[in-house]
Amino acid sequence: MQSGASRRRPLGRTIIHVALVLSLAFGVLAGAGGYWAVFRAPELVRAPDDPAVIAAARTVPRGRILDRDGVVLADNERGPKGELQRVYKGRAISQVVGYASSRYGRAGLELAFDAELSGLASDPLNDALRKFGADPYDPQDLTLSLSYGLQKAAIAALGDFRGAVVMLDPTTGEVLALASTPTYDASKVADPATARQSFEALQADKGEPLLPRATLGRYVPGSVFKIVTAIAGLGSGAITPATTYKEQPGAEKNGLLVDGFRVRDGHHVTTRSKALDFIEATEASCNIWFALTGLQIGGKEFVDYAGRLGFGAPLPFDLPTAISQVTGGSGSAPGGFKDDVELANAAYGQAETFVTPLQMALVASVVANGGELLRPRLVTAFAGKAGKREVGPETLRRVIDAQAASSIMEAMVAAVEGDLGRRFTAGSKVRGVTTAGKSGTAELGGTGEPHSWFIGFAPADAPKVAIAVVVEQGGRGAEIASPIAGDLMTRYLAANP
Amino acid sequence: MTVAPDIGARRAPLAQSARAGRRRRIQPRARWGEARLLLLVAVTLLVGSISLGATLTGAFVPYDARDLAIYLGALLVAHLAQVLAGRRSDQILLPVMGMLGGISLLLMQRLPQGLVTMNLGATELGLGEVQLLWLVLAIALATVVGVAVRSDRWLRRYKYTWAALGIGLLLLAFVLGTDIGGSRLSVRIGPFSGQPSELLKVILVVFLAGYLSENRSLLIEQDTRVGPLRLPPLPYLAPMVAMWAIALGIVVIQRDLGAALLFFAVFLALVYAATGRVSLVVIGLVLFLAGSALMAALFGHVRARIDVWLDPFGDPLGAGYQIVQSLHAFARGGLLGVGLGNGLPLVGGRIPIPEVHTDFPLAALGEELGLVGMVAILALYLVIVQRGLRIGAAAADDFRAILATGLALVIGVQAFIIAAGNLSVLPLTGVTLPLISYGGSSLLANALVVGLLLALSDKGVEPPPPPGRRGWLSRLPGRGR
């Protein structure tokens, strides 16, 4: 010890300070341990790049995926090295079921329900108990509402066209078919031997076979969007079924002047100078009438009602969905429209209006279901070690009252069965059954054929199936989308009388 | 006037002088506390070994009864040697070291044995057996140092010699070092290879203890005002700057971030312990941050470490692979762990964390023993630190106090740095987890630390020499009064 100790203290106190700081530092370590081992653990132990998950994927069979009739859509097979790989029932379901590949990850339901299929899904309590079990994995079999037969028929009906078909049961929200073309062979992506070659070819394909158009494709809707306008108009009280516009017949010839822009209409041959009411306008698919209705509703109200139908946000579905929109929303007019011209054009499905086929099928099913929107569902049951868990119907909200829904149904029946309507929707009628529907022809601007649309449901008095069909550049609605819808609804109703 | 209870010198029995004590015959002295703790450690390790055996072989027998017996035997011999030597040294350090070493043995036994191999005559030893060899040597070293070192004169007298030796080691590493993973840490001379920085840290503490105890008064008393800070006269800051430069030099020359961080942290802690001046620590931290920024700006490998630290999941398959795998391991472990031998799922026949036996043993233990087990292990390190600091606080003079404090901090801070790296609390730096990581240099250096602490803890140790000449700082100009 050195001398001269005026301010020097014994070392003890500073040593205690050092001890406290280091203890605090170790406390931080314990805290960090808790953060990773407890707080972040549920997410990390399920991440597909966790070695335990990778190891399990090679040894623990994934859950199977079955359709509504018990047809196995996705199953496991042992490869030449004894490692498990997925095999799929056929090309028709690829964009729904997706793939599980050791090389390219997962897609579709294989991605959305990866945790359940691989047996890792659980609550925190089960997480804690899981590792005490001999076999810690509990892969779940998924049962879908999809009908493999109907799905195959939908794919076949679309043929070489690019497009999508969505069919659902409007009373339960169960999705019966969710077809997109072109499609691909998911088994080849799942097979390590062919994965690379097949996947790279799919990525290079200009037809974008990997894109599930039914849920992620965004299309200009054309006239099928008039049903959305009708829902907003009747729902908001802006119009009644008896509403007529006296300027409408004149505007048929010269176009409707909105803010100096002329809204024109082409097909008005038989209606002459009669001012049309709602049902007649729907049957004739009168653009002028719906443009005037759109202006009558107002941008804000219009967007609000579309929002009730599911526009403006991803749909609460089992697969990821693109967002459908009435307008780009960047404008300064109410609802985000740029001006009244855009609003008038949007009201008959042009301008900045983009929709997914699934969204349009929901529009049809809201009308069919008396104005109530049900959550669309693909997965109806999980079956694991602990038994089977059913997923029931779920009402999201009432969009319009039953009377408004009934008026729209009447208009849609006229559009299929009426003398004038028949011309636009030829082939969509289900024989012997009252059918409701609306066709659409979405002008894309520039050259090229328009998208061909049809939405509808049958039977009109007690709907069992709702449908949305879009055929990319298929021409007028009547020419291609309508007959596809008619055939598919006929097929379903024949099997489920 | 009161007597500070921390100064323990008065506890030395006045009646017997050390000289007389040394001439007396050495009498065995029972160490029941240590014996009881060691017995408990042995039982714990036996249970652990059986649990490991059951996981790996399916039968409830110790995984490797022979190796476990050798290890426990070494602990027993160490205990008996201390009993026979009759010294009144600390009875907690050996059991704690034994516990950590035993956990290390269990971990190395369950890792792929091919990670490290060593040919001993005709037989080839795997990772577990090589580690057992080093562990036994480490226990032997700690015991021999703890029993045999009765005087610290050789440490305090030649501190500049030690400093020179340390710098020599550093140069040796630079000249002869072999690059491993971008860091020049390892030196190979003939059949021997080792990491000089492991020994360097002990030498550093010895030098600092000598330097700080000599110049303590001066560093405390003298003031220069620089703005709001009250500092020692600027010449006295020279060692601080020199230390900073050496730390940066280690980063530049050896590319060893961990050692630089360890040295600088221990240095700052000791300066604070010796002087109680927060201003010095603040200056040190400012220098440290400036140095870090400089290094990050100049060197890609430093910047890469920091980037990975800021966002470990940014590049999970590239730069962040190790740390992401480490975090996944902690997550798989959860609260209670997956059990010894049940973790580290093989992917394509490989363990998921590269360098798990040297840099990431804590992640492996965190997975297999869970958060609960990991916290216990961290607590064991704190126990070692507490023992060292207690020995320091009770030491008879400043040199011993600072030496014991520094030795304890070397183990504690190093454990913190690598644990923080594994948990992504700090950027990952390649230091070993003391007494657990695989590696001869690391085990022996840390055993040397434990041995010195044992020796210093003996209350009957030779009294410090009477005050001699002052430190060189007292001869600097400006000291006048």
Add this chain to the structure above:
Amino acid sequence: MDGFLLLLWVMRLVFLALLYLVLARVMRSLLRDLRAAAREPTTSLGRLIVLESPSGEPATGLSFDLDAITTLGRDVNNAIVVEDPFASSEHAVLTFRGRSWYVEDTSSTNGTYLNGRRIEDVAAMGYGDEMSIGQVRLRLERARTT
């Protein structure tokens, strides 16, 4: 859960429990050690009696209980302030190290005397020895046993 696995998990948890038992035992030893240190009597190591002090600072007859380090000098920061014209501001230090006392002259101008003899640097000091700084005389005595 089969019997083997159950037993295995019991072993694993027992290992963790034992790990904590080791920790608890170690902690107990630590605490016992700390308590023992706190209980130790805090009597002083020795006393310094003022035999003569013309200035009255320190007062004659006063007895100082000594720390392991006791500084003497004219500066008020010293443990024992010695007011004497011949005293330096930091004059001398008494230290107890190991088993004996040492007096060290801290470069004072006029020197420190032990039993009448001026010391150079350091000198061992026994109980009963007298030291002087200027005209102040002090005697080292054993601590009183309480």
